[in-house]
Amino acid sequence: MTAAGGKWQGPSVVAGAAAVILIAVVPPLIATFGQVIGAEDVLAPFATAQLWLLFARSLALAGAVTALSLVVGVPLGILFARAHLPLQRLLFAAHLSILFLPPFLPTLGWFHVFGRDGYLGGPLSAAILFSDVGLVLALTNVLLPAVTGLTAIGARGIDASLEEAARVAGGPWRAAAFVVVPTAAPAIALAGVIVFALAFSELGVPMFLRVDVYPELVFSRLGGMDFAPGEAAALALPLVVLAAALLWIEQRLAGGRAVAALGGGGLGVRAPLFAFRPWMLGVGLIAASISLAPIAALLVHGAERGGLLEAGRWIGAAPVNSLLASSLAATFMVMAGAILGVSLARQGVVGVWLDRIAVLAFVLPAAILGVGIAYAWNRPATNWLYASVLVLVVAYVARYSALATRTVAAAVAQTPRSLDDAARTVGAGYFDRLRLQLGMAPQALIGAFALALVFSLRDLETAVLLYPPGGEPLTARIFTLEANGPAGVVSALAALHMLITFMAVGLAWFALRPRASA
């Protein structure tokens, strides 16, 4: 027997959550294809070898960032997760901190260190920074913590006895290499896909370092002298193919297994895999320092140039716009993610398919989403949305909703299914069961909100294409000022951005901190 009126509760709520994702993601894709079909000479740009070389070069650069991040990040993740290290949490948090910033901010920090007139700079260091090598290193610096963090979560999540059996039979190194890493492989694969997608999408860092990449070509067709919107849509097509390939890889190597691997249910009580060695502390300190150094450089630069005092005149409404759009988007993402995450955790058809759509949007280079959202919503009937900060909300929901859904799913997947079955047998309705399942994983909602908020705050690639007049978010403000504003003010605004982000992360950290059980 079901609760009164319960028959339609589930489907209608899931449909509502699905609508949030679909409305954000599908119209831009349809509109992009519509533009391509309607445009003349749509294939003309693809006839030049130069374009394909640029595409291949962008793939190679993103591939290099991914490979370097995996080579360094996997052992580092194991170290942070399974070694006994003094100041472990502090070092890990410091290492992760850079991931929550727009990548071009730390790059700006490195510029103040290694640029021609930087604190440690000279012609050679500047030449390296403004090159392909500099781009790969700068992006690896920012995206490496995604691999470290997901590897650490995956390594902590494996069954304690699997690790201990390997530890006893083969020692800590073999246990880590042949049991912990393979068991955490879905989480590591997910990290690889995320790093590749973010590295390929990145606009701010390559534009700042003057390295040509394919998404920049699409971006250039949407503004300035090269304005050609039909061509921009056509140029976006190879990116759709790339995103489909990334989705296929993600589903094949990670997918549902990553949801389980990231749940962290297997931690149990176990001793660290590696006993403390001084060199391990050295590695942890280096990992933390490399994340903190560009942030510190920005702060020092901002203070030296008097930018902190002047920033007020240049700031405008950018912080308010950022916080407003990001928190609204995060709220939508968590509301939809809570419902779809539960469905995904229980392998519900709607949850699984909506997750695929959301992951596709996440791995889709941001230029496509930006182009598509402009085509889809820039119409008289929807101008109220397109000409307001709400367009950023749509863009953020489209791009980052997978983060909220996956976070909730990973937590719910750890709760026994029998608990839901028990509720069903006593006649609980959909809302009661949803409340029960989310009630067993309340921290997942906080984590999902924090992730969605921080990734929306750090977004530049979609925001820079779409922000309305007067609705400029802080990332776009800093990015445009970087080209023609006072350097000290740029550093000061960057410091403000970091402050807002770290306050959000700090609040989430505080809410998620382990508490002593009663």
Add this chain to the structure above:
Amino acid sequence: MIEMRDVTVRLGGKTILDRVSLSVGDEVVALAGPSGCGKTTLLRVLLGLETPVDGEVWIGGQSVSAQGRLLVAPEHRNIAMVFQDLALWPHLTAHGNLAFGLRARRVSKDERERRIATALAWVGLDGKGDKRPGQLSGGERQRVAIARALVLDPHALLLDEPFASLDILLKHEILNLLARLFAERRLPTLCVTHDPRDAAALAKRVIVLERGRIVQEGTLGELAEASATPFVRAFAGVNRTFVPDQSA
């Protein structure tokens, strides 16, 4: 020979094992006790996964932990364990599970293959080396776990509730396998169990642990005759019906 002398373990400010002393020669000893009494911690101390704050642990005539220090790392103790949940690595085949420890010990390939083939044959799994744990039945997985422990030719064997999740037929099958093992190889073995029938089937001597202390040891008959605590009385008093096949 396994020996613990006045071993004390504290975790999170709580005393889990309190001056525990025991010795296991070339025999099978059952370790019983109520939930949370420290049985699993005791096994973890022997494995080297926990370090006692006090006391000494000796394995095969060598001191491996003493006075709060780990003298020999787990991988060098040559002590094997069959975990309660078996802990078979799901991404490796049965062959891969057996090969893992041998590779770590740098056993040559020919010797490794010979030992794996012998161990798999001994547990009746010839031809199943290429199967992953997920492709094997519950009984077959249990056999792989036993073979994985034995292929290393260990100084001692630890069994953590080896029958906890088995149905009666599988339990009978595995009991016979273990009975054959102990008849063929006189291996110091400590078997954690909560079932007196299993203890009776495998071990002559039973050690009872309660609240981190050994409260009594002896044969089941001795425990039943003069029980030191209500738990011992309940444990030793249960009707014991299982007898392994004499042909095993």
